[in-house]
Amino acid sequence: MDTEGETALSDGRLPPGQRMQRGEWPVLHYGPVPRFKPATWDFRVTGATADGQEAIWFHDDFSALPTVEVTADFHCVTKFTMLDAPWRGVAGRTILELAPPAPDATHVTVWAEYGYSSNLRLEDLLHEDTLFATHHDGVPLTPEHGFPLRLIVPHLYAWKGPKWVRGIEYLTVDRRGFWEERGYHNIGDPWKEQRYSYQEDPGDGPPL
């Protein structure tokens, strides 16, 4: 595509400091790619739930939940942006409705294989574009992109979307996740260019 066309296409859609990704969708994560084991896979909702009980879905049950389709931009803190990524999966708000939080819950930790985690405000999970994605571009996610399930939070940097996600934990006090405790911003809004924890304002996150 010529430069002018690309500028028109991305006009107003590239957050500050981001550039458009050309070609292949990069694979970025810390550690190895886990192997999916359908017999033992589950998705758990723990922590401050409304009824004090854990909710658990095994893979077949999770696959039967209602799905949504979302087309959204994907912003990685390493500065690449992918426009119009087509996802399918279970809306964040569906999980919140089926396994609601206690009234005093304010945040969640999203847990993935090997202990990777990220923290979000409840409203980030309720955002209309947030989904637990099973498919990208009409086909199941590949193992390296998070099969069988990953979170997508389009309005935040992509590290806020764990691949190989296994559950959420409701929190009554915010707690930093994996990258948030290693120097990345607790909120991670790309439009405010909230990349690093040293940019946090008071109230943006728990003390480091």
Ligand SMILES: Nc1nc2c(c(=O)[nH]1)N[C@H]1C(S)=C(S)[C@@H](COP(=O)(O)O)O[C@H]1N2
């Ligand atoms: N489990 C897990 N999920 C993860 C990560 C990770 O290290 N582990 N990295 C995050 C980061 S920094 C980005 S940019 C996206 C990259 O997703 P992709 O590899 O599908 O492009 O995954 C996010 N989810």
Ligand SMILES: [Mo]
């Ligand atoms: Mo990233």
